[in-house]
Amino acid sequence: MSACAGCGLELGARYIMEALGENSTLVIPPGCAALFSGYGKETVTKIPGFQGNLENTAAYAAGIKAGYEMQGREDITVLGMAGDGATVDIGLQSLSGALERGDKILYVCYDNEAYMNTGVQGSASTPTYAWTTTTPGGKQGYRKNLAKIVDAHRIPYLATASIGFVEDFRKKLAKAKEATKTGPAFIHLFAPCPTGWRSRPDTSVEIAQLAVTTRCWPLFEIVDGVLSITKEVKKPKPLTDYFKLQGRFKGISDEQVEAVRQEVDAAYDRLMEGRV
């Protein structure tokens, strides 16, 4: 299999697979992650998997988990790995259903902030002012707060993660996998997309780190309802450091940068108070 040069998801998938181990099963919708399913008769991964539809990753995973449970194979980890479009937009209903029911699945949403596999169309997770082919003038309005929605389901484990902070991600994967013994676990993974973000492939990790250090992508976890920030950012770096590496923010005005600053700081303050 091959991904685009500098693909954040490819890096993320390596850590996910490492954490899961071979006693696992994967559900992937037809998005960028479908690269990891293979083509035609191929089986790319060393674990079994199923490519579902765009809106039902969590439902397939729930069914698979139930099938295993009924055969005494509770030890198999069932992972849904879907992008922001397949999670925040069209897949939100089935995700909500699985989370509310307490299905013991692990769900990783890799967020590259748009529909990348179909050609960079805006999603509910596209950040404010970002260019996409369906937000050609820069997206107006805010991104949907997925963590807040997931948190509303009171699941045992919820975390954000970034491919720019690998150790943090690894720890969270281990905790998430453990949490699936009692209920659903969810990780929202930041995964840069050089193709869609108009960024240089060799800057993906740097961009991912800057997203955190500018407070655009705060790293935190919620364990049994208790929120903690796992990477504190006391003095955020200038947003322009982050934006200038990405063609999708080209032409962003000073006023817009300031508006984003206020927004991300307010969001960070909420997290510091223990709220999503």
Next chain:
Amino acid sequence: MKRVMLDGNGAATEGMRLARIRVVSAYPITPQSPISEKLADYVTDGTLDAKYIRVESEHSAMSCAIGAQLTGVRAGTATASVGLALMHEVLGVAAGCRVPIVMPVVNRSLVSPWSLWCDHQDAMAERDGGWMQFYAESAQEVLDLILIAYKLAEKNDVLLPAMVCLDGFFLSHMPDAVYVPAQEDVDKFLPAYKNDNLKLDPDDPMFINDLTGSNEFMEMRFQQAVAFDYAQDLMPGVMAEFEEAFGRKYSMVEAYECEDAEAVLVSLGSMSGTIKHTVDMMREQGRKVGMLKITSFRPFPAEAIRELIGHVPHIGVIDRSASLGSETGPVCNEVRSALQVLDKAPEVQGFVAGLGGRDVPPTTIEEAFDTLLNDKTVAAVKWLDVQDNALRLREVDA
């Protein structure tokens, strides 16, 4: 074998219980809801050793069922009407991935306008999607066809999902005395499910449902088409096994008084009972009429239909659904196609009746027979019992 009072939904539930489904993913919809509820009771009280997934939509119900069954257990769900329509995308996945799920479909009209009542539009909209379709005339047939469907669907040469269709309210809510087989007898007829084909198992990893190129896609569709041929070949044997085990006889098509008939009406589902009754009445008057009931609509038993009614001069087909923009209804189109290859092909008159739960009484059936016997047939479909002011019903008074 016990004989108990069950409505069609109850019979469907008993069929699923006897098939020992291990995962239930259910979403309520009228008139199917009692199936979801009864299965929940059975799982809760331990009658059924299954996990119950209270899904948030029919789309997820079918997705869960596919996922569960791919791990190697029978998974059950049931639906109706717009719920079936919502499943549409995922029904194709079950078919293409050759997951032999058996699903009761309680037939109900599709919107719009809204209707809670029976017709076959929901299932007919899925007729080309790779699911077998069986239509029951009675609650007993619902139960029996579910067991037959499992037996056939899971054969290695078949591996096709199957809908067992029962008419909303006419069957789903009408209690009848139904023979319920003993579990041990069903276990002999229907052994535990084993998936030898596509499966999700970490001990034997495979990735299922990959993107497939043009060089293979068509071949995989062809495999499904061939599977329907196998299903048709194997069905009489399965039905014979069922008869041997439980004493009730089934066939893909049932001919009633067709041998010397001058006019025959073809039908599906619960309406067939009314037609049989009307045939009896008209035979008493010396009129030579008959009925052909299609139990297996997919696979479509064209050869059997030719054999059973190819000699009948006047044939009518009553569709309980409409194929809008087509010359006639979906079942009629199929019957015409089957018969037109004969040297002296009979004319086939299409009728549409009973949409949105409208009753199809003996008088309506008799009207259809009169049309056939008096040679008043026309090429286009005839809608029976449509009010004279049909085109003015939605006009607003000035």
